[in-house]
Amino acid sequence: MLKIYAFPLSLPSNKVRYVANYMGLDYEYVLVNLMAGEHMKEEHLKLHPAGKVPVIDDEGTVLFESGSIIKYLAQKHGSPLYPDGLKERADVDTWTDFVTIHVNNGVNRVFFNRVLAPVVGVEVDDRSVTDGLSFLDRFLPVVEKQLSESQYLAGDNLTLADFNLLSVLDPAEAAQIDLSPYPNITKWRSRLQNEEFYTRCHKSYADALQSAA
Ligand SMILES: N[C@@H](CCC(=O)N[C@@H](CS)C(=O)NCC(=O)O)C(=O)O
Structure with missing residues:
Protein backbone atom coordinates (compact mmCIF):
# COMPACT_ATOMS: atom_id res chain seq x y z
CA MET A 1 0.00 0.00 0.00
CA LEU A 2 1.08 3.58 -0.64
CA LYS A 3 2.73 5.14 2.41
CA ILE A 4 2.84 8.91 2.96
CA TYR A 5 5.46 10.06 5.45
CA ALA A 6 4.29 13.41 6.70
CA PHE A 7 3.93 15.85 9.57
CA PRO A 8 0.64 17.69 10.18
CA LEU A 9 2.22 21.16 10.39
CA SER A 10 4.23 20.67 7.20
CA LEU A 11 2.55 22.52 4.32
CA PRO A 12 4.03 20.32 1.56
CA SER A 13 3.02 17.21 3.54
CA ASN A 14 -0.55 18.49 3.66
CA LYS A 15 -0.49 19.21 -0.07
CA VAL A 16 0.34 15.56 -0.79
CA ARG A 17 -2.42 14.38 1.55
CA TYR A 18 -4.99 16.75 0.00
CA VAL A 19 -4.24 15.34 -3.45
CA ALA A 20 -4.20 11.71 -2.30
CA ASN A 21 -7.50 12.24 -0.44
CA TYR A 22 -9.09 14.01 -3.39
CA MET A 23 -8.06 11.19 -5.71
CA GLY A 24 -9.53 8.67 -3.27
CA LEU A 25 -6.24 6.82 -2.86
CA ASP A 26 -5.89 4.28 -0.14
CA TYR A 27 -2.76 5.10 1.83
CA GLU A 28 -1.04 4.63 5.14
CA TYR A 29 -0.24 7.91 6.86
CA VAL A 30 3.13 7.60 8.58
CA LEU A 31 3.66 10.42 11.06
CA VAL A 32 7.25 11.65 11.14
CA ASN A 33 7.40 13.86 14.20
CA LEU A 34 9.69 16.75 13.25
CA MET A 35 9.47 18.18 16.77
CA ALA A 36 10.89 14.94 18.15
CA GLY A 37 13.66 14.86 15.50
CA GLU A 38 12.34 11.67 13.87
CA HIS A 39 13.20 13.04 10.42
CA MET A 40 16.92 12.89 11.21
CA LYS A 41 16.87 9.26 12.32
CA GLU A 42 18.74 6.78 10.17
CA GLU A 43 15.53 5.05 9.13
CA HIS A 44 14.07 8.27 7.68
CA LEU A 45 17.37 9.37 6.12
CA LYS A 46 17.22 6.18 4.03
CA LEU A 47 14.03 7.56 2.48
CA HIS A 48 15.02 11.23 2.21
CA PRO A 49 18.74 12.06 1.95
CA ALA A 50 18.20 15.46 3.60
CA GLY A 51 15.82 14.21 6.27
CA LYS A 52 12.67 16.02 5.21
CA VAL A 53 8.97 15.36 4.74
CA PRO A 54 6.93 14.59 2.76
CA VAL A 55 8.14 11.32 1.30
CA ILE A 56 6.10 8.58 -0.34
CA ASP A 57 6.83 4.91 -0.66
CA ASP A 58 4.60 3.49 -3.36
CA GLU A 59 5.26 -0.24 -3.14
CA GLY A 60 9.02 0.38 -3.28
CA THR A 61 9.00 3.55 -5.39
CA VAL A 62 10.34 6.16 -2.98
CA LEU A 63 9.93 9.83 -3.87
CA PHE A 64 10.39 13.15 -2.16
CA GLU A 65 9.56 16.79 -3.08
CA SER A 66 5.84 17.40 -2.81
CA GLY A 67 5.53 18.86 -6.32
CA SER A 68 7.07 15.76 -7.89
CA ILE A 69 5.05 13.46 -5.64
CA ILE A 70 1.68 14.92 -6.62
CA LYS A 71 2.56 14.86 -10.31
CA TYR A 72 3.61 11.23 -9.96
CA LEU A 73 0.36 10.29 -8.22
CA ALA A 74 -1.79 12.15 -10.74
CA GLN A 75 0.05 10.66 -13.72
CA LYS A 76 0.06 7.16 -12.28
CA HIS A 77 -3.71 7.24 -11.89
CA GLY A 78 -4.44 9.23 -15.07
CA SER A 79 -6.04 12.01 -13.03
CA PRO A 80 -7.32 15.15 -14.79
CA LEU A 81 -5.70 17.11 -11.93
CA TYR A 82 -2.59 17.07 -14.15
CA PRO A 83 -4.10 17.27 -17.63
CA ASP A 84 -2.48 15.67 -20.68
CA GLY A 85 -2.77 18.59 -23.11
N1 LIG B 1 10.42 21.55 -1.19
C1 LIG B 1 10.10 20.49 -0.27
C2 LIG B 1 10.11 21.05 1.13
C3 LIG B 1 10.30 19.97 2.18
C4 LIG B 1 10.56 20.58 3.56
O1 LIG B 1 11.33 21.52 3.69
N2 LIG B 1 9.89 20.00 4.56
C5 LIG B 1 10.06 20.51 5.90
C6 LIG B 1 8.72 20.52 6.62
S1 LIG B 1 7.62 21.65 5.84
C7 LIG B 1 10.99 19.58 6.67
O2 LIG B 1 10.96 18.39 6.51
N3 LIG B 1 11.80 20.18 7.55
C8 LIG B 1 12.69 19.46 8.40
C9 LIG B 1 14.10 19.89 8.21
O3 LIG B 1 14.40 20.60 7.23
O4 LIG B 1 14.94 19.52 9.02
C10 LIG B 1 8.74 19.88 -0.64
O5 LIG B 1 7.93 20.57 -1.26
O6 LIG B 1 8.52 18.69 -0.34
Whole structure:
Protein backbone atom coordinates (compact mmCIF):
# COMPACT_ATOMS: atom_id res chain seq x y z
CA MET A 1 0.00 0.00 0.00
CA LEU A 2 1.08 3.58 -0.64
CA LYS A 3 2.73 5.14 2.41
CA ILE A 4 2.84 8.91 2.96
CA TYR A 5 5.46 10.06 5.45
CA ALA A 6 4.29 13.41 6.70
CA PHE A 7 3.93 15.85 9.57
CA PRO A 8 0.64 17.69 10.18
CA LEU A 9 2.22 21.16 10.39
CA SER A 10 4.23 20.67 7.20
CA LEU A 11 2.55 22.52 4.32
CA PRO A 12 4.03 20.32 1.56
CA SER A 13 3.02 17.21 3.54
CA ASN A 14 -0.55 18.49 3.66
CA LYS A 15 -0.49 19.21 -0.07
CA VAL A 16 0.34 15.56 -0.79
CA ARG A 17 -2.42 14.38 1.55
CA TYR A 18 -4.99 16.75 0.00
CA VAL A 19 -4.24 15.34 -3.45
CA ALA A 20 -4.20 11.71 -2.30
CA ASN A 21 -7.50 12.24 -0.44
CA TYR A 22 -9.09 14.01 -3.39
CA MET A 23 -8.06 11.19 -5.71
CA GLY A 24 -9.53 8.67 -3.27
CA LEU A 25 -6.24 6.82 -2.86
CA ASP A 26 -5.89 4.28 -0.14
CA TYR A 27 -2.76 5.10 1.83
CA GLU A 28 -1.04 4.63 5.14
CA TYR A 29 -0.24 7.91 6.86
CA VAL A 30 3.13 7.60 8.58
CA LEU A 31 3.66 10.42 11.06
CA VAL A 32 7.25 11.65 11.14
CA ASN A 33 7.40 13.86 14.20
CA LEU A 34 9.69 16.75 13.25
CA MET A 35 9.47 18.18 16.77
CA ALA A 36 10.89 14.94 18.15
CA GLY A 37 13.66 14.86 15.50
CA GLU A 38 12.34 11.67 13.87
CA HIS A 39 13.20 13.04 10.42
CA MET A 40 16.92 12.89 11.21
CA LYS A 41 16.87 9.26 12.32
CA GLU A 42 18.74 6.78 10.17
CA GLU A 43 15.53 5.05 9.13
CA HIS A 44 14.07 8.27 7.68
CA LEU A 45 17.37 9.37 6.12
CA LYS A 46 17.22 6.18 4.03
CA LEU A 47 14.03 7.56 2.48
CA HIS A 48 15.02 11.23 2.21
CA PRO A 49 18.74 12.06 1.95
CA ALA A 50 18.20 15.46 3.60
CA GLY A 51 15.82 14.21 6.27
CA LYS A 52 12.67 16.02 5.21
CA VAL A 53 8.97 15.36 4.74
CA PRO A 54 6.93 14.59 2.76
CA VAL A 55 8.14 11.32 1.30
CA ILE A 56 6.10 8.58 -0.34
CA ASP A 57 6.83 4.91 -0.66
CA ASP A 58 4.60 3.49 -3.36
CA GLU A 59 5.26 -0.24 -3.14
CA GLY A 60 9.02 0.38 -3.28
CA THR A 61 9.00 3.55 -5.39
CA VAL A 62 10.34 6.16 -2.98
CA LEU A 63 9.93 9.83 -3.87
CA PHE A 64 10.39 13.15 -2.16
CA GLU A 65 9.56 16.79 -3.08
CA SER A 66 5.84 17.40 -2.81
CA GLY A 67 5.53 18.86 -6.32
CA SER A 68 7.07 15.76 -7.89
CA ILE A 69 5.05 13.46 -5.64
CA ILE A 70 1.68 14.92 -6.62
CA LYS A 71 2.56 14.86 -10.31
CA TYR A 72 3.61 11.23 -9.96
CA LEU A 73 0.36 10.29 -8.22
CA ALA A 74 -1.79 12.15 -10.74
CA GLN A 75 0.05 10.66 -13.72
CA LYS A 76 0.06 7.16 -12.28
CA HIS A 77 -3.71 7.24 -11.89
CA GLY A 78 -4.44 9.23 -15.07
CA SER A 79 -6.04 12.01 -13.03
CA PRO A 80 -7.32 15.15 -14.79
CA LEU A 81 -5.70 17.11 -11.93
CA TYR A 82 -2.59 17.07 -14.15
CA PRO A 83 -4.10 17.27 -17.63
CA ASP A 84 -2.48 15.67 -20.68
CA GLY A 85 -2.77 18.59 -23.11
CA LEU A 86 0.50 20.43 -23.72
CA LYS A 87 -0.88 23.91 -22.99
CA GLU A 88 -3.15 22.76 -20.15
CA ARG A 89 -0.25 21.01 -18.44
CA ALA A 90 2.05 23.99 -18.99
CA ASP A 91 -0.59 26.23 -17.35
CA VAL A 92 -0.66 23.96 -14.29
CA ASP A 93 3.15 24.03 -14.11
CA THR A 94 3.26 27.80 -14.60
CA TRP A 95 0.82 28.57 -11.79
CA THR A 96 2.42 26.00 -9.53
CA ASP A 97 5.88 27.51 -10.06
CA PHE A 98 4.60 31.07 -9.70
CA VAL A 99 2.94 30.29 -6.38
CA THR A 100 5.80 28.12 -5.07
CA ILE A 101 8.51 30.61 -5.95
CA HIS A 102 6.80 33.93 -5.21
CA VAL A 103 3.75 33.54 -2.96
CA ASN A 104 5.28 30.76 -0.86
CA ASN A 105 8.42 32.82 -0.36
CA GLY A 106 6.33 35.65 1.06
CA VAL A 107 4.14 33.45 3.27
CA ASN A 108 7.14 31.54 4.65
CA ARG A 109 8.96 34.68 5.76
CA VAL A 110 5.92 36.02 7.58
CA PHE A 111 4.86 32.67 9.02
CA PHE A 112 8.34 31.75 10.18
CA ASN A 113 8.95 35.02 11.99
CA ARG A 114 5.49 35.62 13.38
CA VAL A 115 4.69 32.05 14.44
CA LEU A 116 7.61 29.62 14.38
CA ALA A 117 10.62 31.73 15.41
CA PRO A 118 9.25 32.55 18.88
CA VAL A 119 8.38 28.87 19.44
CA VAL A 120 11.79 27.52 18.41
CA GLY A 121 13.65 30.34 20.14
CA VAL A 122 15.05 32.01 17.00
CA GLU A 123 15.38 35.80 16.91
CA VAL A 124 12.57 37.42 14.92
CA ASP A 125 13.79 39.09 11.73
CA ASP A 126 11.55 42.12 11.18
CA ARG A 127 13.14 42.91 7.82
CA SER A 128 12.21 39.44 6.58
CA VAL A 129 8.59 40.01 7.65
CA THR A 130 8.49 43.35 5.80
CA ASP A 131 9.97 41.73 2.69
CA GLY A 132 7.53 38.83 2.92
CA LEU A 133 4.56 41.17 3.19
CA SER A 134 5.75 43.21 0.24
CA PHE A 135 6.14 40.04 -1.87
CA LEU A 136 2.55 39.18 -0.96
CA ASP A 137 1.35 42.70 -1.84
CA ARG A 138 2.92 42.25 -5.24
CA PHE A 139 2.05 38.65 -6.05
CA LEU A 140 -1.33 37.96 -4.41
CA PRO A 141 -3.08 40.52 -6.69
CA VAL A 142 -1.85 38.46 -9.65
CA VAL A 143 -3.44 35.33 -8.18
CA GLU A 144 -6.58 37.33 -7.33
CA LYS A 145 -6.90 38.52 -10.93
CA GLN A 146 -6.46 34.99 -12.24
CA LEU A 147 -9.18 33.69 -9.91
CA SER A 148 -11.50 36.52 -10.98
CA GLU A 149 -11.19 35.31 -14.57
CA SER A 150 -11.36 31.56 -14.07
CA GLN A 151 -12.91 29.26 -11.52
CA TYR A 152 -9.61 27.63 -10.62
CA LEU A 153 -6.01 28.72 -10.73
CA ALA A 154 -5.02 27.14 -14.04
CA GLY A 155 -8.38 27.56 -15.76
CA ASP A 156 -11.89 26.28 -15.27
CA ASN A 157 -10.88 22.88 -13.93
CA LEU A 158 -9.45 21.94 -10.55
CA THR A 159 -5.78 20.98 -10.93
CA LEU A 160 -2.64 20.30 -8.91
CA ALA A 161 -1.95 24.05 -8.99
CA ASP A 162 -4.97 24.61 -6.72
CA PHE A 163 -3.79 22.12 -4.12
CA ASN A 164 -0.40 23.80 -4.11
CA LEU A 165 -1.86 27.27 -3.54
CA LEU A 166 -4.26 25.94 -0.91
CA SER A 167 -1.42 24.47 1.16
CA VAL A 168 0.77 27.56 0.71
CA LEU A 169 -2.01 29.81 2.04
CA ASP A 170 -2.90 27.50 4.93
CA PRO A 171 -0.96 29.49 7.57
CA ALA A 172 -2.57 32.84 6.60
CA GLU A 173 -4.69 33.16 9.75
CA ALA A 174 -1.95 31.98 12.12
CA ALA A 175 0.53 34.39 10.51
CA GLN A 176 -2.02 37.24 10.41
CA ILE A 177 -1.80 37.56 6.67
CA ASP A 178 -4.91 39.48 5.69
CA LEU A 179 -6.61 37.87 2.70
CA SER A 180 -9.72 40.08 2.88
CA PRO A 181 -8.48 42.39 0.08
CA TYR A 182 -8.67 39.30 -2.18
CA PRO A 183 -12.34 38.24 -2.41
CA ASN A 184 -11.82 35.74 -5.22
CA ILE A 185 -8.98 33.99 -3.41
CA THR A 186 -11.09 33.95 -0.24
CA LYS A 187 -14.11 32.47 -2.02
CA TRP A 188 -12.02 29.86 -3.87
CA ARG A 189 -10.25 28.96 -0.63
CA SER A 190 -13.29 28.50 1.55
CA ARG A 191 -14.97 26.41 -1.15
CA LEU A 192 -12.02 24.00 -1.17
CA GLN A 193 -11.54 24.03 2.61
CA ASN A 194 -15.08 22.69 3.00
CA GLU A 195 -14.41 19.68 0.81
CA GLU A 196 -13.82 16.26 2.31
CA PHE A 197 -10.25 15.94 1.02
CA TYR A 198 -9.41 18.92 3.23
CA THR A 199 -11.50 18.23 6.33
CA ARG A 200 -10.06 14.70 6.47
CA CYS A 201 -6.68 16.37 7.24
CA HIS A 202 -7.88 19.11 9.58
CA LYS A 203 -10.65 21.64 10.10
CA SER A 204 -8.13 24.38 9.56
CA TYR A 205 -4.37 24.76 9.70
CA ALA A 206 -4.74 27.05 12.72
CA ASP A 207 -6.49 24.16 14.50
CA ALA A 208 -3.64 21.80 13.61
CA LEU A 209 -1.15 24.31 15.02
CA GLN A 210 -3.14 24.62 18.21
CA SER A 211 -3.32 20.85 18.70
CA ALA A 212 0.45 20.64 18.27
CA ALA A 213 1.13 23.38 20.85
N1 LIG B 1 10.42 21.55 -1.19
C1 LIG B 1 10.10 20.49 -0.27
C2 LIG B 1 10.11 21.05 1.13
C3 LIG B 1 10.30 19.97 2.18
C4 LIG B 1 10.56 20.58 3.56
O1 LIG B 1 11.33 21.52 3.69
N2 LIG B 1 9.89 20.00 4.56
C5 LIG B 1 10.06 20.51 5.90
C6 LIG B 1 8.72 20.52 6.62
S1 LIG B 1 7.62 21.65 5.84
C7 LIG B 1 10.99 19.58 6.67
O2 LIG B 1 10.96 18.39 6.51
N3 LIG B 1 11.80 20.18 7.55
C8 LIG B 1 12.69 19.46 8.40
C9 LIG B 1 14.10 19.89 8.21
O3 LIG B 1 14.40 20.60 7.23
O4 LIG B 1 14.94 19.52 9.02
C10 LIG B 1 8.74 19.88 -0.64
O5 LIG B 1 7.93 20.57 -1.26
O6 LIG B 1 8.52 18.69 -0.34
